[in-house]
Amino acid sequence: MTKEKYxxxxxxxxxxxxxxxxxxxxxxxxxxxxxxxxxxxxxxQGQEATAVGVCTALKKDDIITxxxxxxxxxxxxGVSVQSMMDELFGKLTGCCKGKGGSMHxxxxxxxxxxxxxxxxxxxxxxxxxxxxxxxxEEKRIAVSFIGDGATNEGIFHETxxxxxxxxxxVVFVIENNLYGASTHVNLTIxxxxxxxxxxxxxxxGITIDGNDVLExxxxxxxxxxxxxxxxxxxxxxxxxxxxxxxxxxxxxxxQPAQERAEAKKNEPIGRFGKYLVDNLYASHQQLEEIExxxxxxxxxxxxxxxSAAEPxxxxxxxxxxxx
Amino acid sequence: xxxxxxxxxxxxxxRQEMARDERVFCIGEDIAIPGGWGGAFTVxxxxxxxxxxxxxxxxxxxxxxxGIACGAxxxxxxxxxxxxxxxxxxxxxxxxxxxxxxxxxxxxxKLNVPIVMRAPVGVTGRGSQHAQNMETFxxxxxxxxxxxxxxxxxxxGLLRTAVRGQDPVMIFEHKLLYGSKGARAESGAIDGSxxxxxxxxxxxxxxxxxxxxxxxxxxxxxxxxxxKCLQAAEQLQKEGISVEVIDPRSLVPFDYVTLKKSIAKTxxxxxxxxxxxxxGIGAEIAATIAEEAVDLLNAxxxxxxxxDTIVPFSPPMENFYVPQVQRICNEIRQxxxx
Ligand SMILES: Cc1ncc(C[n+]2csc(CCOP(=O)(O)OP(=O)(O)O)c2C)c(N)n1
Ligand SMILES: [Mg+2]
Numbered sequence: 048m049t050k051e052k053y054x055x056x057x058x059x060x061x062x063x064x065x066x067x068x069x070x071x072x073x074x075x076x077x078x079x080x081x082x083x084x085x086x087x088x089x090x091x092q093g094q095e096a097t098a099v100g101v102c103t104a105l106k107k108d109d110i111i112t113x114x115x116x117x118x119x120x121x122x123x124x125g126v127s128v129q130s131m132m133d134e135l136f137g138k139l140t141g142c143c144k145g146k147g148g149s150m151h152x153x154x155x156x157x158x159x160x161x162x163x164x165x166x167x168x169x170x171x172x173x174x175x176x177x178x179x180x181x182x183x184e185e186k187r188i189a190v191s192f193i194g195d196g197a198t199n200e201g202i203f204h205e206t207x208x209x210x211x212x213x214x215x216x217v218v219f220v221i222e223n224n225l226y227g228a229s230t231h232v233n234l235t236i237x238x239x240x241x242x243x244x245x246x247x248x249x250x251x252g253i254t255i256d257g258n259d260v261l262e263x264x265x266x267x268x269x270x271x272x273x274x275x276x277x278x279x280x281x282x283x284x285x286x287x288x289x290x291x292x293x294x295x296x297x298x299x300x301x302q303p304a305q306e307r308a309e310a311k312k313n314e315p316i317g318r319f320g321k322y323l324v325d326n327l328y329a330s331h332q333q334l335e336e337i338e339x340x341x342x343x344x345x346x347x348x349x350x351x352x353x354s355a356a357e358p359x360x361x362x363x364x365x366x367x368x369x370x
Numbered sequence: 371x372x373x374x375x376x377x378x379x380x381x382x383x384x385r386q387e388m389a390r391d392e393r394v395f396c397i398g399e400d401i402a403i404p405g406g407w408g409g410a411f412t413v414x415x416x417x418x419x420x421x422x423x424x425x426x427x428x429x430x431x432x433x434x435x436x437g438i439a440c441g442a443x444x445x446x447x448x449x450x451x452x453x454x455x456x457x458x459x460x461x462x463x464x465x466x467x468x469x470x471x472x473x474x475x476x477x478x479x480k481l482n483v484p485i486v487m488r489a490p491v492g493v494t495g496r497g498s499q500h501a502q503n504m505e506t507f508x509x510x511x512x513x514x515x516x517x518x519x520x521x522x523x524x525x526x527g528l529l530r531t532a533v534r535g536q537d538p539v540m541i542f543e544h545k546l547l548y549g550s551k552g553a554r555a556e557s558g559a560i561d562g563s564x565x566x567x568x569x570x571x572x573x574x575x576x577x578x579x580x581x582x583x584x585x586x587x588x589x590x591x592x593x594x595x596x597x598k599c600l601q602a603a604e605q606l607q608k609e610g611i612s613v614e615v616i617d618p619r620s621l622v623p624f625d626y627v628t629l630k631k632s633i634a635k636t637x638x639x640x641x642x643x644x645x646x647x648x649x650g651i652g653a654e655i656a657a658t659i660a661e662e663a664v665d666l667l668n669a670x671x672x673x674x675x676x677x678d679t680i681v682p683f684s685p686p687m688e689n690f691y692v693p694q695v696q697r698i699c700n701e702i703r704q705x706x707x708x
Contacts, residue, residue, distance in 0.1 A: 085685050086495045137684030148497040148683030164499040165458065166430045199429030200461070227430050228399065229406035235429035296553040300405035360690030363682045 053261075055328050061103060061260055062323060063337050065095040065316050068119045070341050071128060074349060075118070075135060076291065083353070085137055086148050091119040093258075093290035096315035097222045098123035100263025100285075101190060104271050110158050110176045110189040112169035115150045115294075117162035120192050126154045132348050138355040145358045146366060166227075167193065167200030170219065174210045177217035177274075188216040188274040196227020198241050207282065211248035214279035218270050221284040222257060228293050229301040245282035257285025258315040261322075290314055375549020375563045379522035380413045380488075380529060382566070384450060387533045388421050391448065394533055395424035397435050398452030402427050410454035411490055411543075412550045436462035436487070440470045443485045448533060455496075456489035456504035456542060470538045471513030482536040486529070492545045492594055493644060493681050493692050494556060501681035503645040505542045505592070505621060509654060515539045515575055516622040518592040520547065523564035524619055527573030534572070544593040560597045576623035580632065584614035586706055587638040590629065590655060592618060595642045595693065602698040611706050621651060626658060633659065633666045638705055640672040642693055647675035669705050674698055 072092050078084040091098065094116075102111065102123035113120040121131055126142060134141025135149055142154045143161060153161035160176070163169035173191030180187040197203060198221060210217050221241055225232050238244065245252025251273075255266050263285055270281035288310035292299055299307065323329045374382065388394045400406055401414045402425035408415025418425045428435040432453060439449035453459055459466065466487070473483050491503045508516055515537055519525035525543070532539035547562035581596065582603050591599040596617045603613035614632050618624055633639050639659060641652035652673035659671060674693045682688055 086497070086683060087500075137686070141684075143683075145684030145687065146498075146680075146682045148495075150497050150499065151683070164497065165461065167461075196430040199431045201431065201433050229403040230400055230427055230429075234403075234427060297407075298553055301403050302405070357686050358682075358684050360686050363687035363690050364677055364679050367679055 058323060058328050059337070061099055061264070062316075062319055062329075062334065063341070064099045064103075064123060065260065065319065066338055067128070067341050068095045068098060068122045069316055070338070070345055071122060071131075072118060072291070074345050078349070080296070084135055086135070087295050088135075088149050089116040089294045090291045091116050091289065093310065093314050094222055094224060094287045095119055096260035096263050096319070097220070097257045097285045097287055098192075100260045101192070101220055101267045103264050104267035105158070105190065106187070108158060108187050109271070110160060110173070110187065112160045112173045112176075112189070112191045113153070113162040114166070114169060114192060114194060114197070115162070115164040116194070117150070117152045120162075121152045121154070121159055124159045125157045126152065126159055127157075128345075129348050129351060130154065132352040133355050136352045136355065137357070138352060139358045139362070140355045144362070144366070167197040167202040169193065170197070170202055170206040173219070174206050174215055174217050177210065177215035178213065180216055181213070186275055188218065188271055190218045190220055190271075192220050192222060194227060195221060195223040195225070195232045195241060196230070196235065198244065199235055207245070207248045207250070207280070210280040211250045214277065216274040216277070217280045218267070218274055219280060219282045221282065223284055223286050224289040226289065226293070226302070231301075240284060242282050242284040250280050250282060252282040252284070254284040254286065257287035258313055258318060260315055260319050287315075288313070371565045371567055373563055374522045374566050376519065376522045376525045376543065377412045377548040377550050379526050379564070379566055380543070381408070381415065381417065383526040383529045384414065385417060385420065387530065388424060391533070393446060393448040394450065395426060395447065396450045396452060397426040397428060397439050399428055399430055399454055401425060401452050407554055409452050411545065411548045412554050413488070413548070414452065432458050432461035433465055437465040437469060439485050440465060440473070440483060443483045444473065444481055448484050448486075450486040450488060450533065453487070453489045455500045456491040457499050457502050459489055459504055466514070467511055471511055474537070475513060483538050484536045485538045486532045487538065487540045489540060489542055490545045490548070491542050493688060494545045494558070495683070495685070495688065497683040498681050503542070503643070505540070506643070506645040506650050508540055509621060509651060513538065514622070515620065516542065517575060517620040518542045519619065520544070520593050520596040520617055521562050521564045522566060524573060526566055527571055528575070528619065530570075530572045531575060542593065546594055547597070560594060562597070573619065575620040576625050577620070578616050578618045578625035578628040580614060580628065581617050582613065582615040584612035584636065586612045586636055587640060587702055588614045588616060588629070588632040588636045589640045589642060589698070589702070590616045590618060591642040592621065592651070593644070595644050598693065598695050598698060599642055601695045602702065605695065605699055606702060609703075611702060613702060624655070626662070629655070629659070630663050630666065633663060637666060637668045639667060640674060640702065640705065642674045642698055643676070644692060645676055646678045647673055648678045650675050669708070672701055672705055674701055
């Protein structure tokens, strides 16, 4: 799993973040199914290592863009969990004042443009942010998270071409969870690896195990530094699996039972926890303590979100124009 | 006769059209995946079993597959293209507006583009990008017909007309009217089901239907708003206000004959729509009536619409955005009691 030697604090922080994402998602799922949370949700259980691995390699003022499935990215980039939960409940105190909802979470102050729910629509925003950084000679980079499915939109190709042409400081991260909604990636793409597509734009394309958080971190660090040093964009494909529904109450009948069972065994938090214990970075007990603390933290967050102020109906009219 | 919801009725009608005409095929994302959902709202559920090679699952590539449907249509095929949410039509806009809509005209009428484009609309707790009533956007587009079935009966009749015709047709379907079941059920849904006769029937475009007869005011609405108008009419009847509800069913072409006949009786007109007021369907209808039949009116035309803003996520704001039955009732009272 690891090539470098990391401090215990660093590793436990990664673990803590992944668990926070998982538990946040499990809470949200429960609240949603219970009927107390409005809207629709797309969740990322099983994909925690991609969000955390990538974002841990970024600096505070680097920028990410995300998709219809943004909760993990937001947490990993440091968006306040309270402001996210409030947003999911449609509260005025949410990160988008209740105007955005689950699919448009974000907080630019933490380096996340509000998520874009049109598949592929977030790609050029990252490239555009990167263009701004390059023009102003700032040492910042942008990262676009997309799914495997998004790579079949025309905008993927337009964006990669321009980003490559202008050598923009941007990283395109594909979370290949094998499915775009209910459709398996083999039904939509001919190449074995999606990262092969990078070669036609003459940028590096890399495919790695997206459920190995340290591998994701190390690869992200490398390509982020490339981008930061003016060496241009990279297409980074992280192979993972969504161990929850595509959205809402999806029973996932299109996923073979065996595939699901294996994916559950391979999920990133269990794997990383085992690594930490096996290598004596932590005891089972310590990990459990981390989990329990997060549970308690989330109890508070959920209660606060439930009792937070609702927007007024007429607030629907504000925020459209700056002047 | 069999009672069906809109999703089920559309499924039946599409299957029948595919059975009677080999040129008909479906194309779209997630439309025919075993174990999947039959598109986003179950309309094509299970159809891959019957028509494996005419149910074409696409990658997420709207511009591409709408254009591909256009190319196939030019070669004499009859595609039914399904977009999961009408908002994603923006991704296919160039193919729809520049190719699908214009090729017949640009060829001097030598080519036909018989495409049916199905798109779910409506505000349903999903935030700004999965919410728009895109029918309004396409009103100014020349070269495409637009229909809006509010009942299962109309869905069947209009779909048949669309598939059997030679022109591009957009069918806007409402997420809250589908009657989708199981995991795809929608909260806040309204019953759009109807008895569907066994025999083959079609509904010509440009033929409105009077959903409820009344004497005091004519109220026009499509899709979900039509149902809300009916609910308002029901409430107001108890107060002695008699509301006539007209469902145009097709926006392009539009049946002004039926509408004028109704206004001649009621002398009042209200249009209710789910999209913002500016340049909406109401604006178009109101302008036409003002131009052609103002002498039939003895009250100003009233438009009830969403406010000129973007669809918000949070329920209090969303409920404010969508015209509600109470608001329709209040506005009607004001006009009548003036
Ligand atoms: C332009 C567009 N087309 C279709 C959809 C509907 N949709 C939402 S998510 C999704 C699947 C996306 O797959 P992928 O990019 O692999 O991301 P994942 O859901 O697996 O995270 C689809 C088809 C959409 N939101 N936007
Ligand atoms: Mg995917």
